[in-house]
Amino acid sequence: MWRFAGMPADYYSDWLRVASEEALHFTLLSEHLHSLGHAYGDFDAHDGLWAMAERTKHDIVARMALVPRTLEARGLDATPPLQAKLQRAGDARAVEILDVILREEIGHVAIGNHWYHWLCRRDGLDAATLYPQLVQQYAAPRLRPPFNLAARKAAGFTEGELAWLETGG
Ligand SMILES: [Fe+2]
Numbered sequence: 001m002w003r004f005a006g007m008p009a010d011y012y013s014d015w016l017r018v019a020s021e022e023a024l025h026f027t028l029l030s031e032h033l034h035s036l037g038h039a040y041g042d043f044d045a046h047d048g049l050w051a052m053a054e055r056t057k058h059d060i061v062a063r064m065a066l067v068p069r070t071l072e073a074r075g076l077d078a079t080p081p082l083q084a085k086l087q088r089a090g091d092a093r094a095v096e097i098l099d100v101i102l103r104e105e106i107g108h109v110a111i112g113n114h115w116y117h118w119l120c121r122r123d124g125l126d127a128a129t130l131y132p133q134l135v136q137q138y139a140a141p142r143l144r145p146p147f148n149l150a151a152r153k154a155a156g157f158t159e160g161e162l163a164w165l166e167t168g169g
Contacts, residue, residue, distance in 0.1 A: 004060040007115075014111045021104045028097045035093075048141065055138055061119045065134045068112020069157075074143055075105050076151040102151065109155035128160065132169065143169060 001015040030040050049071040056063040079102045086094040120127040134140070147165055 003057060004063070007060075011115060014115070018108050018111060021108070025097075025101050025104070028100065032093055032097055052138065052140065061116070061123070061125065061130070062134050062138055064112050064116035064119060065131055066138055066140050068109050069116055069155075070135070070140050070143070072105055072112065073109045073152060073155065073157075074141070076102065076109060076148045076155065077143070077146065079105075079151075080148060081146070106151050106155045109152075113156040131161075135169070 001012055001019055004011075026040075033039055033042070049067060052066050052071055053063070056066055079098055083095045083098050086098070117127055119125070120130065143165060145166065147162070149162055152162060
């Protein structure tokens, strides 16, 4: 939230809301893990989102492009298949928690989309041609189907962007 100075007040209140929701997601998952006899850190996890946050810490446009609207957006795609797996394993509470997370993550991606386009307009950049350049420059992970098109539309991706994704980026 404080990384980049000189943005409008709405930018900071948006990311403050995201931080508060992320803290809730952590609490929900941590409590659920405890109910199953485990704790945060007991299992391996990837740090892809954090690694990208580090890599983009000097470039707000790349940060918006690659953290919320790439890695958080990948979470939108990953959630329904993960919920199906948990459902099959009989973990109804985890499915419920992921419903909350998915709903709020749509908002995070929407905020990322909003500020990415805002910055592109401010700086006279073409949002559509810049995005693939940033993906390459910062070695962002390749996004693979199935895509959660309904969630992505709700988060503000355009038909053009979704078509681009579906043809393999
Ligand atoms: Fe998020």
